[in-house]
Amino acid sequence: MDNGMNRRQFLTAAGAAAAGATLGPLVPGPRAYSAEPIVVGFVSIFSGRVASLGETGYRGLEFAIDEINAKGGLLGRQLKAIKQDSAGKIEDAVRVARDFVTRDKVDLLMDHSSSREAFAVREVSRDLKKVTMVTASETTELTADPKARTPYTFRAARQTLHDGIVGGIYAAGVSKAKGMTKWYSASPDYAYGRASTEEFFASLKASFPEMQIVGQAWPKLFEPDYTAFLTKMLQDRPNACYSALWAGDLVTFVEQGGLYGLFDQIAFFGINLADYTILKALKKVPAGMHSGSRYLTNVPDTSANKSFGERYEKKYKELPTNWSQECYTGMQFLAEAVRKAGSTKSDDLVKALEGLTVKAPWGVDGTVTLRKRDHTIVNYAIGWGQTQPQAPWVPKTSSVPWDKILAQEEAYLKSKGWV
Amino acid sequence: MDLGAFAQCVSSTLCVVSQLTSALITGLILFLVASGLSLVFGVMGILNFAHGSLYMLGAYLSFSLLRLNFGVATVAAALGVAVIGLLLERVFIRHVYRAPLLYQLLLTYAFILVLDDVAKLIWGYDFVSMGVPDAFRRPPIFIGRAPVPAYYMFIIVVGVVVAVGLWLLLTRTRFGRIIRAAADNPTMVAALGVNVAAVSAGVFVLGSFLAGLGGVLAAPVRSIFPGMGFSILVESFIVVVIGGLGSVAGAFVGALLIGFVRAFGSVAFPALEEGLVFMLMAAVLLTRPRGVLGVGKEL
Incomplete structure (x- = not known):
């Protein structure tokens, strides 16, 4: 071999490739430079076979934020989202969530990860005492097991x-x-x-x-x-x-x-x-x-749901996914809690979110509720x-x-x- | 472990035929990709990490060209990937032939990221599904009582024809003899007046064509997305380790072994199906460190 590679080097190289894949590329989102807006950190998967999870979820969040900002924002401040790709890797999802809280000082966290990463992000939420709205992980255990529950994690996604x-x-x-x-x-x-x-x-x-x-x-x-x-x-x-x-x-x-x-x-x-x-x-x-x-x-089959689909389609030239509507709903919960609490402090928000009912297109009677006991959403269609x-x-x-x-x-x- | 189910399976024609088809299509698609990887490595000493991305481009090109006609799309997409391979080799990769290994890794790994992003820009972030061409949308063919989808018969036939063609090319033609000689001693081959640069380019184009063809054949039955090249790249490395570095026959054996382990492993060890492939690799490394058909020479 004229470049002198032997079998051992080949295996090392192949191993390095696997390691490279797990470290993965990250797509940095825009950073919050001003303390002025209320910032939501959004961690999800934006690459690979389920890139639609992140892409369509983020659109749902953005759609909600634009509507809220058009009506004057929250507490006189504008809302703003920053996003980052975890590529579906547990260690990256955890790092992104931590960086959002400690470096970017986000006010709210939205975890739009698959269940593989969501259990780990829940521990970040517990550790850093940051209110986290879970909008994709549906696994029952995430919020149902009282021994593992955290006061700061809420779920606006379906439950399996x-x-x-x-x-x-x-x-x-x-x-x-x-x-x-x-x-x-x-x-x-x-x-x-x-x-x-x-x-x-x-x-x-x-x-x-x-x-x-x-x-x-x-x-x-x-x-x-x-x-x-x-x-x-x-x-x-x-x-x-x-x-x-x-x-x-x-x-x-x-x-x-x-x-x-x-x-x-x-x-x-x-x-x-x-x-x-x-x-x-x-x-x-x-x-x-x-x-x-x-x-x-x-x-x-309600006019509110139909109208949501139409407004969304008009803006994005495609119909919403389940993930779009879950992120949209998650933002409604967070926004209503901020209004109710008059602040973005975690402990105030937890109190406001527990048992909170908001209007939502997929609510069976036009509303959905975050159940107080286990912080999970009920009453959706x-x-x-x-x-x-x-x-x-x-x-x-x-x-x-x-x-x-x-x-x-x-x-x-x-x-x-x-x- | 479920050895009872396995015993029951091997005693039934239905089960054997079904799992055999499954093994063949998994193995043959993997062979197409891995043989290119192995060839490029064996002759040029280049570990091409972007090889999986060429598989992805084959799938995407075929998806885009399908509106013409399936036959045209198949050939044109595989040739298209060969042309992309030629450009990659002539413009970038030839500069690192004699560079340290790390440079090769950095360059070819960079192309994984670049090509994934190019795919995202052209075809979008989301997966696309091509579906099998209408000509193959028909009830499965029955062998014994076992159904074999028409499209899978097509994959098997193409895979076998390419394998035989590749073997003939390498063993019976002047080009094949030069390739094997260049793998062994490129300096001597150059001294004999052979244009080694052209041979290298030729091998890289052939490898790219094979990866592209793998992608083209897989496209109708697998979802297509940016980043799809990576998992097949990892499996191709395993094939190359099992079969022996630089050995196309070894790649054939290695790829089919993986196909068999997957197909029959899912019956006998349903919980271990994924790990079995790695266990196979570990077993080969321990007993035949140069691979099943690896050349005897100390590399």
Whole structure:
């Protein structure tokens, strides 16, 4: 070798590449130089297969901020957001969150990370006593486990347990009607995928005890090729499959499954299917798949929700995602709390946020609430229905009243020893 | 561990055929990318970190050209990546052939970042999905009782044809003999009057073409996004370690081994599917440190 590289150097170099990848490039956002505006630090993923998480979430936040600023801001000050990419890496998300608080002196923190990073960012929030609005991590445990809860973390994102309960009840209805007893799952192998699948099946089993799980696939997050899992599923011959895959992973899974004719044989229940990023990325949305509502302009079917979708589309030339609406809602909560508390001090904001109700397009009665006990959002619209190949993609959805969701939630949390 | 499920699988044609197809398509796409990496390393001594990015460009170009026609898109996208490879080699990489390893790493790693950003500027931050071409949107072909998607048959055929073609090129042609000679002793080859610079460029173009073709074939069934080159780059390194540095035959064996480990590992050790590939690499490093088909010479 004329540059003198040997095997050991090759391995060192390959190792260096892997290390380089974990350190990763960061996209610095604009910094706050003036003490004048109220600053929100926004940490999320802006690169790779789920860049849409950060990009569309940030638009939701920006959309809310522009509306608030147009009405004169908060406490006579303008609102401003700064953003930074964590590239989906836990250590980077933690560093970004810390830097926002200690270096940039942000007033508020918005953590729009996947559940992989959100648990670590929660500890930053606890340590630095900074109010943090979680707008993407849906894993129940993040706020439900009282031993791990922090006073400063609030969640304006869906909770897997709520979606799972409604999904399970809906799936039980379909299963009874069609005699589907043999169930399968294909979900990403990390906190969110595991929790979502367990909670869906718990709810399904409660309403339909005849069901049995005949196999489970746990591909890693961002798996490029699902073929080995798909062929195994075909051999196990389930009647139906639940999946908590999301974004590009879900699109790839549906495309690859379609090649095997999988969905002609197996009823598919994808909790994350009905979101505009997915529906538009799929070359052909298969008819008759079952999906939970992520963001749809017709769930809930109200003029407030429709108007939100239209205003957003006018500004960004695309419809909002579930993440846009969660960040939009998270900002509404923070803004209302600042108004109520008359300050941006963490302890004042915690008091103002606990039990706070604000107007939101996806609220079932036009409002959503941050529950005092566990700081998680309730009363948002959850619908399940079947897909069709063209807009509005999921024309009809069925839902479950919130008192029933909450009762079933209580039973589940008790079984976990969390209440 | 689920050895019962594994025993049941190997005794059923359905399971064996399905997992075999799965192993072949994973392995063959990986082979296309890894063989280019291995070739460029073996002949030029260049560890091209941007190789995965060429795979990504193949996928994106094919996505953009699909509106013409799938056949045209496949060939044009792979050739397009070869041209990009030529530019990279002539304008940048040839300057670091004799530079310390670190310079090569910095330069080629920089291209990962640059090309990811270029992809973001042209095709957007979000993933795109191409979907299989209409010609392949048909019910799967049944072998025994096992379904094999038509598009996967296509990948397997193309992969095998390219592997055989590459083998013939390297063993039966003058170009192949020069490549192998240049890998062994470039100074002597130059002394014999061969234009080594042209050979280097030729090898780099061939490597880029193979990476691009890998991306083109994967594009319809995998989502396409800036940064997609990185995971296949890591796997390609594993293939090169398993197969032996600079050995195209080794890359073929290594890539198929990974395909098999993944496909049958998901049946036998569902919880370990991911780790098995690394265990395989560790086992090869311990027992055959030069790789399964690595050349005997001490590097």
